[in-house]
Amino acid sequence: MVLDEAFSFLGGVDPKTGILTVASGREGESIEKRILVFPHGKGSTVGSYTLMDLKKNGHLPSAIVNAQAETIVATGAVMAGVPMIDSIDISLLRDGDRAVLVGDGLDMMDLVEKKVVTCVLRRKGKLLLLKRSQKVGTNKGKWAAVSGFIERGERPEQTALKEVAEETGITTARLEGRGETLHIRDGTHVWSIFPFLFEVGDEEVVLDWEHTEHVWVDVSDLKGYDTVPGFRKVLDVLGL
Numbered sequence: 001m002v003l004d005e006a007f008s009f010l011g012g013v014d015p016k017t018g019i020l021t022v023a024s025g026r027e028g029e030s031i032e033k034r035i036l037v038f039p040h041g042k043g044s045t046v047g048s049y050t051l052m053d054l055k056k057n058g059h060l061p062s063a064i065v066n067a068q069a070e071t072i073v074a075t076g077a078v079m080a081g082v083p084m085i086d087s088i089d090i091s092l093l094r095d096g097d098r099a100v101l102v103g104d105g106l107d108m109m110d111l112v113e114k115k116v117v118t119c120v121l122r123r124k125g126k127l128l129l130l131k132r133s134q135k136v137g138t139n140k141g142k143w144a145a146v147s148g149f150i151e152r153g154e155r156p157e158q159t160a161l162k163e164v165a166e167e168t169g170i171t172t173a174r175l176e177g178r179g180e181t182l183h184i185r186d187g188t189h190v191w192s193i194f195p196f197l198f199e200v201g202d203e204e205v206v207l208d209w210e211h212t213e214h215v216w217v218d219v220s221d222l223k224g225y226d227t228v229p230g231f232r233k234v235l236d237v238l239g240l
């Protein structure tokens with residue numbers, strides 16, 4: 001069960017029934033035996049004792065998952081013996097997902113991770129956009145940077161250089177920077193994206209079957225293009 005807003009056990013749930021109240025934004029739903037996910041706790045310290053009342057009445061959640069731990073919830077979880085973890089990117093979680101708490105992390109039973117590189121090529125201040133063909137598996141017709149799956153045994157840097165050469169014909173790309181890994185949810189897939197920034201010279205772009213068009217654009221002109229999900233986040237982590 002994923003709640004989008006900060007949650008208070010005091011006033012947010014009826015400890016006699018485990019049913020959420022109107023204050024929770026999910027009135028009428030039960031938290032009993034579910035992994036309860038919310039950004040962080042809020043409200044009175046009495047919320048810790050609400051968790052104890054939920055335990056006494058047999059309506060505890062199976063576990064608590066937070067983006068950021070807060071003292072009241074953490075104290076109540078310890079008192080009531082509810083497994084709790086934090087520092088989780090809850091934007092990747094959905095109602096109905098199945099998961100198991102393992103140590104300080106989540107084992108998502110129904111999600112498949114796909115590791116890919118996204119390589120942004122820059123020439124004289126302009127970025128290279130490629131239009132994805134109808135032959136690719138995802139995001140047909142959308143504009144993107146160079147991308148590709150990381151094969152078993154490959155390092156992301158190796159994959160990045162290989163994909164740049166295969167998709168653009170450019171073999172003299174110079175690595176300028178690397179951004180932190182991004183995680184984006186798409187249905188039952190979580191895309192782990194390794195972003196790279198390359199500086200390139202005046203080599204001619206030669207497209208392979210994955211793309212039909214290419215264009216060099218200023219960052220300010222990107223709004224005019226239908227780009228793949230998460231592309232703006234990739235540029236942000238690369239400082240563009």
